[in-house]
Amino acid sequence: xxxxxxxxxxxxxxxxxxxxxxxLYLRENGFIPNTLRLYVIRPSAVTFGYFQRVRDxxxxxxxxxxxxxxxxxxxxxxxxxxxxxxxxTYSVVADIDDISWDIIESYRIICQGIVYAIREFGLNAxxxxxxxxxxxxxxxxxxxxxRKRRSLLQHGTLMYNxxxxxxxxxxxxxxxxxxxxxxxxxxxRVTTLFRELGYNPGYRRVLDALVNGFRKALGVNxxxxxxxxxxxxxxxxxIEKYRSRQWIFKR
Amino acid sequence: xxxxxxxxxxxxxxxxxxDLVVDEDRIKxxxxxxxxxxxxxxxxxxxxxDLKGSRVDEALDIVEKYRDKIVIVGASIDEIKDLLKExxxxxxxx
Numbered sequence: 295x296x297x298x299x300x301x302x303x304x305x306x307x308x309x310x311x312x313x314x315x316x317x318l319y320l321r322e323n324g325f326i327p328n329t330l331r332l333y334v335i336r337p338s339a340v341t342f343g344y345f346q347r348v349r350d351x352x353x354x355x356x357x358x359x360x361x362x363x364x365x366x367x368x369x370x371x372x373x374x375x376x377x378x379x380x381x382x383t384y385s386v387v388a389d390i391d392d393i394s395w396d397i398i399e400s401y402r403i404i405c406q407g408i409v410y411a412i413r414e415f416g417l418n419a420x421x422x423x424x425x426x427x428x429x430x431x432x433x434x435x436x437x438x439x440x441r442k443r444r445s446l447l448q449h450g451t452l453m454y455n456x457x458x459x460x461x462x463x464x465x466x467x468x469x470x471x472x473x474x475x476x477x478x479x480x481x482x483r484v485t486t487l488f489r490e491l492g493y494n495p496g497y498r499r500v501l502d503a504l505v506n507g508f509r510k511a512l513g514v515n516x517x518x519x520x521x522x523x524x525x526x527x528x529x530x531x532x533i534e535k536y537r538s539r540q541w542i543f544k545r
Numbered sequence: 546x547x548x549x550x551x552x553x554x555x556x557x558x559x560x561x562x563x564d565l566v567v568d569e570d571r572i573k574x575x576x577x578x579x580x581x582x583x584x585x586x587x588x589x590x591x592x593x594x595d596l597k598g599s600r601v602d603e604a605l606d607i608v609e610k611y612r613d614k615i616v617i618v619g620a621s622i623d624e625i626k627d628l629l630k631e632x633x634x635x636x637x638x639x
Contacts, residue, residue: 343579343580344586345577345578345579345580345581345583345589346578346579346580347562347564347576347578350562350578351580368586369582370580370581370582370583370586370618370619371580371582372559372560372580373580397582397584397616397618398618424558424559424582424618424619425582438582439582440586441584441585468552468554468560468562470552470553470554470560471554471560473554474554545576545578
């Protein structure tokens, strides 16, 4: 069976976004193997999509008042609240050849890892294009993918105990989007493993389920490794970008 | 100077927003934003740069030229053209 690298990690949002970008660059150049990274963003923070306008995507006043870090991703998609006590973020960096050149198909293949992880808890989860995973009609996971010439980065979330009441305060959602889902508040559209199961499965069990889920979805085995010194070096150079107002407010 | 913004939810897709500033017959500024995906990422900014400074009546043709240069997921070249047209053709407010 094909062997992928698995990195278990945690750090602040700027660092994690820098590592994801560094890994995409290094995979593109063939310097690192296909990798699954599972990480916690600590402290809790917000990321929003590359094409979003920051003022449309997040409630800056609330974030500033509560010292919640926020930054722009290199991937498209929408706003995400990363709860350090309730969400695990994954990132897959791989050759496009090893996943699929078809964009939706590649989302489906990688998202299947999350679907299998959720099913380990006896819940029925399904992938809904483009980038959602749904449990009992509500979104529990979102993903976003960027591509270079020959490699891709897909990262996304799995909420197991996210404080849903904070999401409403930090994320701005256009009225048109809520209406398209037939809801009044974003809180009606999202859920967590805790909410679905009636108990908090906790970080460790969710982490194990994710490893099993991705193993099954990708048909690979994992070898646990740390980030290489080259990745750390490269990410260290990128981190200032993610902290900069120029990047965060570029749109 | 005319400043206009339009936002729509693309059917089966994502949110698309255009912020447009028109000065006389030229596009002074334009931002195409939303929670869609575009490959390659840089192509949206290249399109915006091409549109900036262009004559308003050429805008749709400029967008059309990007049909083969960019894959948009959750929105489309047609949706961008449509929304842009809507903003340009809007009756001036009294």
